Amino acid sequence: xxxxxxxxxxxxRGLERRAKILAAAxxxxxxxxxxxxxxxxxxxxxxxxxxxxxxxxxxxxxxFRELVQDMGHATRSQAAERVAGATNRLEAERAGLAxxxxxxxxxxxxxRIVEEARFVDPEAYREYYTxxxxxxxxxLRQAAEKGEISAxxxxxxxxxxxxxxxxxxxxFVLWEDNVDIDRVVEEAHSFICNGLAP
Amino acid sequence: xxxxxxxxxxxxRGLERRAKILAAAxxxxxxxxxxxxxxxxxxxxxxxxxxxxxxxxxxxxxxFRELVQDMGHATRSQAAERVAGATNRLEAERAGLAxxxxxxxxxxxxxRIVEEARFVDPEAYREYYTxxxxxxxxxLRQAAEKGEISAxxxxxxxxxxxxxxxxxxxxFVLWEDNVDIDRVVEEAHSFICNGLAP
Numbered sequence: 001x002x003x004x005x006x007x008x009x010x011x012x013r014g015l016e017r018r019a020k021i022l023a024a025a026x027x028x029x030x031x032x033x034x035x036x037x038x039x040x041x042x043x044x045x046x047x048x049x050x051x052x053x054x055x056x057x058x059x060x061x062x063x064f065r066e067l068v069q070d071m072g073h074a075t076r077s078q079a080a081e082r083v084a085g086a087t088n089r090l091e092a093e094r095a096g097l098a099x100x101x102x103x104x105x106x107x108x109x110x111x112r113i114v115e116e117a118r119f120v121d122p123e124a125y126r127e128y129y130t131x132x133x134x135x136x137x138x139x140l141r142q143a144a145e146k147g148e149i150s151a152x153x154x155x156x157x158x159x160x161x162x163x164x165x166x167x168x169x170x171x172f173v174l175w176e177d178n179v180d181i182d183r184v185v186e187e188a189h190s191f192i193c194n195g196l197a198p
Numbered sequence: 199x200x201x202x203x204x205x206x207x208x209x210x211r212g213l214e215r216r217a218k219i220l221a222a223a224x225x226x227x228x229x230x231x232x233x234x235x236x237x238x239x240x241x242x243x244x245x246x247x248x249x250x251x252x253x254x255x256x257x258x259x260x261x262f263r264e265l266v267q268d269m270g271h272a273t274r275s276q277a278a279e280r281v282a283g284a285t286n287r288l289e290a291e292r293a294g295l296a297x298x299x300x301x302x303x304x305x306x307x308x309x310r311i312v313e314e315a316r317f318v319d320p321e322a323y324r325e326y327y328t329x330x331x332x333x334x335x336x337x338l339r340q341a342a343e344k345g346e347i348s349a350x351x352x353x354x355x356x357x358x359x360x361x362x363x364x365x366x367x368x369x370f371v372l373w374e375d376n377v378d379i380d381r382v383v384e385e386a387h388s389f390i391c392n393g394l395a396p
Contacts, residue, residue, distance in 0.1 A: 033317055035233055090394060119231055119314060126373070133369070140394075149394040156385040157394070159369045160362040167361025168354065171331070175324070187354040195393035196288060196338075196347040196355070 003065055003121075004058035018056040021046045022070070025063045030109025034064055034120045061121070068117045068124040071110045072131060075103050089143030094189045097165055101181045104169035111174060133158050164188065201263055201319075202256035216254040219244045220268070223261045228307025232262060232318045259319070266315045266322040269308045270329060273301050287341030292387045295363055299379045302367035309372060331356050362386065 009015055024046035029037045039060060043050040057063045082099040086092035104111050117125035136158035143149045172184045207213050222244035227235045237258060241248040255261045280297040284290035302309050315323035334356035341347045370382045 093394065115313070116317060119317070129369075147396055150392065150396050152388055152394075153385040156366065156370070156382055157389050159365050160386055160389055163361040163363070163365025163368075164358040165361070167357050167364065170361075171327075171357045172354070184354055187351040188358055190350060191355055191358055191393065193393045193395040194348065195389065195391045196291065196350075197391040198345055198348050 003061045005062060006056055006058050009056065014056075017046075017048065017052065021048065021053060021056055022063065022066065026067055026107075026109050026113065029064065029067065029116075030112050033112075034060070034116055064113075064117070065121055065124045067113055068121065068128055071107075071114055072128045074107075074110075075100065076132065076135070078103055089139070089146075089148040090189075090193055092139070092143075093161070093192055094185060097168075097188060097192075098181060098185045100165045101169050101173050101179075101184065104173045105179055105181065108174055111169065129162065132162060136162065161192065164192075201259045203260060204254055204256050207254065212254075215246065215250065219246065219251060219254055220261065220264065224265055224305075224307050224311065227262065227265065227314075228310050231310075232258070232314055262311075262315070263319055263322045265311055266319065266326055269305075269312055270326045272305075272308075273298065274330065274333070276301055287337070287344075287346040288387075288391055290337070290341075291359070291390055292383060295366075295386060295390075296379060296383045298363045299367055299371050299377075299382065302371045303377055303379065306372055309367065327360065330360060334360065359390065362390075 009018055021042060025037075025042045028041045028045050031037075032041065037060070039053050040050050042060075042063070043053050046052075057066075079096045079099040082095045083092045086095050114125070114128060117128065133155070137154040140149065140154040140157055144151050144154065168184055168188055173179050173181070207216055219240060223235075223240045226239045226243050229235075230239065235258070237251050238248050240258075240261070241251050255264075277294045277297040280293045281290045284293050312323070312326060315326065331353070335352040338347065338352040338355050342349050342352065366382055366386055371377050371379065
């Protein structure tokens, strides 16, 4: 999908308005879904005139793709922050999973939007996970070299770990009113470290 | 979502026609997505008059929900068949993962439809995975009791394993032209058995 991209505003006021529209789009698209969400809904939620939207974005497609990209950056930077204190890869796995489940709890609309991207903007969806997967594989490869984890295919493991985190986020965070993130992280971490073998 | 359900036909011919429409719907909705797929597209693919559709289904919603349910049954029964020969839980995990990745390869439209259900029919989506998760948890619980796997939270593990399989299916089967299912299964299985710990 080729999406026309609009130049970013140069003034502080312009940047603030653009950010407000983006935040409103996250809320509205996250709640209603991409197809049902209208630009009028978004500008209403952003409390701006509907024409203002087109100063900053060419259409819903552009705003959606930027949301998906933003989410990728936000999730990666939050994970990186929490992982920074870890002294080895297994500790980093625990911290990264906790960070991810916290993002799912605090910004549930993000989860939905990224998943909806599979249908709305498959290219952005694939890029989102591919970037994640590449960086993750590289970390696992280095950790195996240092002997912090056992040897094994880094890419298969990276995607397995991403999938596991995603589904735990859906089942134990999105679908539950009272989430005990720490408990889920501890249980999952013990599986991640030691597997199922008796 | 309340969906009107249509009584199943009683004649062999009726049942065949209904099955043909269902198969066509799987193809068309899997390719175009639920929103874009029209009933006319489906009846055209099924090679029947468009009015025939309404003899068997109240609308697209009903056909979609039945597809999601069918896929759950098909995936579970195919996994059960391949798992039947396994003499312990770890072997069953390997066989189950291989069965699942084979289903993703052979019926890629299924994967897409089940994922689209998250937006089109969240109730059917949740039911699909919840049923799966319950049965899976129970199997892990029994295996832990028998000492075939280590002790641990069966539900967290079941969802972790489901998530891992799903993402491996997407990355290494749906996104690849030449899939080496055996290799992915072996790598993933070694992680599932032993985890990352050195």
